Amino acid sequence: MIHAPEPWWLPALLALSLFADALMSIRPPKFIQQCLDGVRFPRDWWWTLIAIKLAATAGLLVGLKYPGIGLATVVGVIAYFTCAAYSHYRARFLGYEFWINCLGMLTLSVAAAVPYVA
Template identity: 70%
Template sequence: MIDTPHHWWLTALLALVLFGDAVMSFRPPVFIQRCLDGVRLPRDWWWALIAVKLLAAAGLVVGLRFPGVAFATNIAVIGYFLCAAYAHLRARFLKQEFWLNCLGMLAFSVAVLVVGYVV
């Protein structure tokens, strides 16, 4: 069975970043608005991204105590950012927001999984 992460602080940092992203999304700054508008996500659905990020942050924190939860949540976060990358590619919105926000968070999420459970 997958245990808790070897480097708990990386999982906690990912949870903090996702929580901060969710909080910023309540009144999204321009770079988040450009990103969501660029992939043509209707503004009526922006709340769903906040909920997903808050639940992911909670799952990562809970997973620091309960085996397997952080691992499963980390996989889900990677899936979320893969879907975001696909949305960017499909909308042909490959500006700075794609490279920094989307792919940056995808790379960070993958790094947390690899370093947290493999190394």
Template identity: 70%
Template sequence: MIGTPQPWWLTALLALVLFGDAVMSLRPPAFIQRCLDGVRLPRDWWWILIVIKLMAAIGLFAGLTYEGVAFTTNVAVIGYFVCASYAHYRARFLKQEFWLNCLGMLALSVAVLVFSYAV
């Protein structure tokens, strides 16, 4: 069975970043708005991204105590950003927001998974 992440602080960092992203999305700054408009996500649906990111942060924090939860949540976060990357590609919105926000978060999520469980 997969245990808790080691070192724990990488998972906590990812959780904090996702929590911060969710809080920023309550009143999205221009770069988040450009990103969501660029992939043509209707504004009526923006709230669901906040819920997803908050649930991911909660799952990652819970996983610091409960075995397997952080691993499962981290894999789900990677899946989320893979889907977001595909949405960018499909909408042909491959500007700076894609490279920094989307792929940056995907790289962080993958790095946390690898260094927390493969070491």
């Protein structure tokens, strides 16, 4: 059975991080541009990342009340950052962006999943 997340602040922190990332991606600062260019993600598709992160934010917040939605969302976020990590690896773009941003968010995502299944 899926339980309401306890502690609730882990999924909330992930939601806040994704929301901030989505807002920054509207007019991406240089480090975000370098990251997306480094993995060769087409500029014409950058808008999709904003939509994905905003949808994930909403799913995580709704998931605080409806745990099934929260668990499904956090599994999707884990898949997203796993794909991002693979993209970094495949492009051989393994600088600090990979270690701090990509793997850091993947770690936070896994941590946010724990309250749903513990």
